[in-house]
Amino acid sequence: MTLAAKKLPKAKYGDLSTRLWFLLGALVVFRIGAHIPVPGIDPQVLADLFKTQKNGILGMFNMFSGGALSRFTLFALGIMPYISASIIMQLATIAVPQLEQLKKEGEAGRRKITQYTRYGTLGLAFFQSFGISIALQAQPGLVLTPGGMFQVTTMITLVTGTMFLMWLGEQITERGLGNGISLIIFAGIAAxxxxxxxxxxxxxxxxxxxxxxxxxxxxxxxxxxxxxxxxxxGQRKILVNYAKRQVGNKVYGGQSSHLPLKLNMAGVIPPIFASSMILFPATIAGWFGNSEGMGWLKDVSQMLSPGQPIYVLTYAAAILFFCFFYTALVFSPKETADNLKKSGAFLPGIRPGDQTAKYVEKIMLRLTMV
Known part of the structure; x- marks a missing residue:
């Protein structure tokens, strides 16, 4: 028994060391891929383009990709298609009854939803890479040999890079430390x-x-x-009591626990969505504002540029909206109340069922507002 106890910490630290080395190796691979360029691009013209668009949506996506977009490399699309597909799938599990039922099937349902998310990532990556290849060819002197071959090569390269990053993130989650997708985003920003x-x-x-x-x-x-x-x-802990129940000669329950509610349930999704919603039309307006009869688009682009009063007000309102919207998406007070009721748990002074759901929802709204 003593020998086993001595071996246990060594095995634990050995596994931690293996996971840490795997994480570091995966991040090195990510940084190498962020410097492998897609062929057919004039780097100087690309650098000049990003100098003029550094405060737009291109600058934001370039930050998340760790500079890969400004160099137009293998990982230029980054992990954003996967994040978008994940959010769309979360919305679908609420709007589509079949997916909602699948979500309740436990681990098997979760695996199917994960597979659908991968398919969605593939579709979004193809769509975005197609749009990027068209937009790049519209910039004078940026593409060395415009045409179908450049478009196909660009699409295959960018889609492959995104799918590889998605796989790499899953491997980090499984074999490394922490959430792989979040760590890839962090590595891109920290670069x-x-x-x-x-x-x-x-x-x-x-x-x-x-x-x-x-x-x-x-x-x-x-x-x-x-x-x-x-x-x-930060979290708000709600006291939860378990009712006593007798099985044979034994009495179970009668204990207390806590229901933790995170202060920031939505995470970083609201500012990301708010930035995309504002900067995307501003960037498009900036691109086409110089066309004949499109001068008003240039004015729109300037009004929505960072630092302008309209931008600040719109950005704050969008963050507030997406904060409440995404919190309602990822946390269901009704489902939480049902789970508490099924497990024989209750909140002191609150009746199980609808009253518990309303009470938890009221607390969640206050936390979200904070």
Whole structure:
């Protein structure tokens, strides 16, 4: 018994080490793929295009892809098609009765929904890669040899990259540490951190930024990170009691537990959706605003550019809407109340069933508003 107890920590740490090395190896593969370019693109013209669109939707997608889009590499589409397909599938499980029933079938139903999400990712990746190949050929001098061959090559390359990233994220979840898709997104965003730090230090060296300002930015970043961690880990615990029941000569239940409700149930989805909703029409308007008779599109693009009052108000309203919308999508008070009732649990002072659902919904609305 003592020998087994001594071996257990070693086995645990050995498994942790294996998972950590797998995670690091997967992230290295991700960064390598983010530097393998798609053939047929003039890199200088592409760089000039992104300089003019860095505050638009291209800049946002480029951030999530870890700079792969600005270099137009194998992973230029990033993992966004998978995220979009996942959200669409979550909506479908509410709107389509067959999928809603499938969701209730446990592990087998979850595997089928995951497979449908993969099919949706493939379809969205094909659609987006087709649109990108058309848009790139419309930019003067960007594509070296425009035509059908470039379009087919681009579509195959981008779709393959997205599907590989989806598979890599699933492997990280299964064999590595944490949620693979979230870690890939984090790695893409964090890839730009060294350049940002280097640029700030260079501005401080040349005197453009004062030392107090640099220190303020440094400690401000730490404070914001700490606040994000605090909010993400924050939860409201609702006391749950279990009714006593007698089976033979034994009495079960009579214990207390907690129902944890996260403070930020929607996560980062609301700002991502809000940015996409605002920046996409603004970017399209900017592209076609120079056409004859389309000058008003240029005005729309300028009004919706980051920093403008209309952009700030629209962005805040969109985040608020998607926050409540997505929270209602991923958390069902009615389903939670039913599960509590089936397990013989109840909230003190609240009747099981509809009253419990209304009480949990009221608390969830307050948490979401905070």
């Amino acid at each position: 730009g951190l060294p350049n940002a730090i280097g640029g700030t230090l260079e501005l401080a060296r040349t005197g453009a930024f004062s030392i107090p300002l640099v220190l303020f930015l440094f400690f401000g970043a730490i404070a914001v990170t700490a606040l994000v961690v605090f909010v993400e880990r």
